Amino acid sequence: MHAGFEGTPLERWRAGVEAGMPQIGDAVDIDMLGATAEKVELDITGCRFAEFFRAVGEPELGFALLCSMDDTAAEEIGGDQVHFKRTSTIMQGGRRCDFRYALERSGKL
Numbered sequence: 001m002h003a004g005f006e007g008t009p010l011e012r013w014r015a016g017v018e019a020g021m022p023q024i025g026d027a028v029d030i031d032m033l034g035a036t037a038e039k040v041e042l043d044i045t046g047c048r049f050a051e052f053f054r055a056v057g058e059p060e061l062g063f064a065l066l067c068s069m070d071d072t073a074a075e076e077i078g079g080d081q082v083h084f085k086r087t088s089t090i091m092q093g094g095r096r097c098d099f100r101y102a103l104e105r106s107g108k109l
Contacts, residue, residue: 009077009078009079009080009082010081010104012078012079013074013077013078013082016073016077017073027047028044028046028049029044029045029046031043031044031045038102039100039101039103040103041099041100041101042099043096043097044096044097044099045095046090047090047097049062049066049091050062059091059093060092062091063091063092070086071086081103082102082103083101083103083104084099084100085100085101086098086100
């Protein structure tokens, strides 16, 4: 067992995403671009977390506390079966957060 979830790295990552959604609630606006067995692509187009940290003048703290966890979750929970890429975050001044996940099955992308 790893990070409180059982199964393959991909199964653990999926379970982690599902477990985290209730905590996120309506704090983000999600534009789901596509989800297949090989990839998940979505944009966050609104983020109340970023609004809060900007209002208190600490967007970099917000990035360190919240946004950096996205990389960690993919890396630590998903292992070699979940590859994460993001080029922009609202927290750091972007218009959106672009989440791109490549999902491996049976060792191949």
